[in-house]
Amino acid sequence: MNSRNRLWVALTAPGVTWLVFFFVLPFYAVACVAFGSIDPIFRDAVPQWNPLNWDFAQASSVIDSILSGPLRGVVVRTVVYVLIAMACSFALGFPVAYYLARHAGKRRLLLLTLIVLPFWVNYLMRMLAWVNLLSPSGFAQRALSFFGVNYNWLDGSPVTVILGLVYGYVPFLILPLYATLERIDWRLVDAARDLGATSRQAFRLVTVPLASAGLVAAGILIALPMFGDYYTNDLLSRSPNTEMLGNQIDFYINNSSEPQNGAVLVMFLSGMLLIGLSWYLRNTARIGRERVR
């Protein structure tokens, strides 16, 4: 057994070593900064490399701020924005993926190509496009004011930020949704219809359960980057009124003299997502077991 494994272990060694050094170790470094101390004179963070001497004072004050202080608004806003953007993305993305998988026919290849295209266009370029359109002299702004809508889109508008998130991430949702729906055996839906289900019932009782695992996985695929997003906000709003968790991390790590707070927030964000993910994994494992039964 051991001699058989030797080659495979040797093959994984470079990659594993790399990930240990540049992926696992950095998390330790984040913890050491988050639970380190602050230089009394220069106010810079001093990492504490020995876990036995970790000091949780600063971390708990940040957590307090999240639970009942100024950071609470940011966290709540992040969750609300992401949830609304996810709901809009599904409302838009599911019908598109459904049509593509079931009714596109001869046009499928063309449609698929057009839908994959945004993948290969830089995210920032796609935001740049909207900044141009929504600026006071832009096409979209002028078209809207023609209909009497005068709105300051680019200065702290939650609507713009959420629309930006939807525009940015919905292509990444459609593709895995399409992959899921394409694998469904549609004869099951036909069978349900033959047995007297209305098309709505067949959709609710057959299509959705068949696609549910893929739906959730696709949702996670776009929820993760949305939770860590700060550039959409920076480009489309730049206002403290729409700040999300990612903006706070960016601010504390890159532009402030308190990187310790940034490190705590990085741990908080990873922890929050980790809890969400393990809940998902537990659920899928349970569903898998029930299916087998």
Place this chain on the structure above:
Amino acid sequence: MTRKIRLLPALVWGYVVWSLLPVVIAVAFSFNDGRSRSVWQGFSFRWWFGDPYGSVFHDAAMRQSIVNSLVLAISTMVIVVPLGITLAIGAHRIRGKSSTAVQGLTSVPLVTPEIVVGAALLITFTRLLSGIPLGYPAQVLGNVTFSVASVVVIVRARLVSIGSSFEDAARDLGATRLQAVRFVLMPMLWPSIMASLVVVFATVIDDFVITSFLSAGVDSQTVPLRIYSSVRGGATPALNALATLLILTTLGALTLGLAGMSVWKKRHGEPGGLRNALADITRMGD
């Protein structure tokens, strides 16, 4: 039913237009004659090469950002693809307890937001491994770390579809395990290697978060960083031209990769053609 069917195509085509038209307009504005990025003032190549100072081809900082982007993408590609292939093969075959550990280690980066990796690496490179300077070296290390998992995913999908029968046959004919991997398995991995090259090139050249966290000022500014820092300023349509160049580069790499995969598959008796190549590319999202 018929009403629903008619409504659905309208929604789908509406979506396609909505998702692409803004970008098309932004590309069109790179040919604007005036300084505005939102009011059309006539067609010209002014911001591409006409303007002796402000056009993409004459602005030294923009040219530098293009070079930086290409160098970063190519260096990352060269390191990450071999690293990812060996890791994928090993992780696919390894048995026992180490299997779970390796699987875990290669899948966690896939579900970690980029900002977390970027911030963690910045802290590491400034406080722990301070021998690694920020800028190009740190940016390469960061991008390799973030993209190695996607190479593993692509290569592993191919390994699953190949199965183990070819290697078993080679072993029966007297090849050592290593020879079987080197002379039988590796050549069959070509399509996934090409796919990895394309995907890594495109992700790295478009990457913003990690590259930005690990940058060290103007010298290591890439095209996305340049776009980010000037979108909300009074930038000229040269910015649109720069962004358009980025799209053209990515699409060029994609076309090359698709053509390469298609030719390889046809030559080796596998179903080739655009449809299958496209299916390969779309499956990468999984």
